[in-house]
Amino acid sequence: MELKERISIEDIDGKKIKIRLVEPEDNSSAILTHYLHNYNNGIKKYYEEDAREYINEFIKYKELENKVKFDVEEAIQQLLFQVENVPFPTPKNYTFKFIDLFAGIGGFRLALQNSGGKCVFTSEWDKYAQITYRANFGEVPFGDITKESAKKYIPDEFDVLCGGFPCQPFSNAGLRKGFEDTRGTLFFDVADIINRKKENGTPIKVIFLENVKGLKTHDKGNTLKTIIATLKELGYNVAEKVLNSKNFGVPQNRERIFIVGWLKDSEKSFNFPLGMDNDSNPIFKSEDLHKTKLTSVKSILIENPGDKYTISDRLHAGHLRRRKEHKEKGNGFGFSLFNGESVYTNTISARYYKDGSEILIEQKDANPRKLTPREAANLQGYDKQFVIPVSDVQAYKQFGNSVSVPVIQTIFSEIKKQLL
């Protein structure tokens, strides 16, 4: 019989139904959306049993409530439509598969989908980042990746693992500099996933990681050394490079370290692009960096930001006072002003929501203003269609934590050419 009432993932999210499988860490909507997103490929088997159970329980509930019969296949068709009716659906003819760890709002996913990739697993535990992720990609990320309740759903069939994992010291670092030294950190979980796939006979072809530039000097260089040693121990060649977003067509001075690992037995090597030119071609030599794509802060500013982003007289006075005090002490700290003509801004960080002091935009006849969330999105190279469904505070945190999409996309097109 026909579905009288529209069935939706929200009903399952909203726990209208009691599900036997619900664990302390509730991944039910992640399981369901991953199932639906992989409905037409072999990956669906990893999610099928649990997802079907949710759908059946849900239908039973609906039948009791409405006293009519519901058809499971029709319910699935409706749900399928919902998860693909989003701004950034799976590319039609994808050529490789990847997993998106520490996914944030999906900066890696956007870039890899643009390169023809299909995401088959994602994890991000922050509930606000999950909201943004789902609104744009139609998939709810799994929660805490250190937990078996998330890890056990990672499929075997994928080519690339990507993630910007939080940087932590390795307490035993320096002993052996390898896999076991990383236990208790989030990098250990990355290494553990790589190791499981290796032991399974389905080794991951490429590892693509991002981190703050400070990783290089973190714990006197031990942290990065241990990460590289661990990837080598797991059978990978490794290349790393600090790159600046301003060389990739976004007007932001943002330095980040990128680490690429590829299987040792592949006899390949990897050459990082250092930037991209006006035609979006990669640049490989530092002496060619003057040919980078020309842009200015004007390119990310919107027309009518609204008054609410103008900082108050009190905050402005505070900024001016601190700047004066710092100047007198001889250090340069203070707030930073930019305008449309500026070539690039400072780095936008997750703390931008506090007072915006790192990037303020000059205004005629008014106090300076903060960037709007949309401008923060533009500054990180996010597409105009990217939906921002959360509060300004959450949005600043999310874009501040994110990768610059064009940087990931340029590096990834080289990974595809050179390594996949």
Ligand SMILES: C[S@@+](CC[C@H](N)C(=O)[O-])C[C@H]1O[C@@H](n2cnc3c(N)ncnc32)[C@H](O)[C@@H]1O
């Ligand atoms: C630096 S951000 C990565 C942002 C991402 N690359 C993007 O483009 O939006 C690191 C993310 O890891 C998430 N995270 C930290 N620990 C986690 C865990 N145990 N399980 C899942 N996600 C975690 C944080 O919530 C944060 O969003």
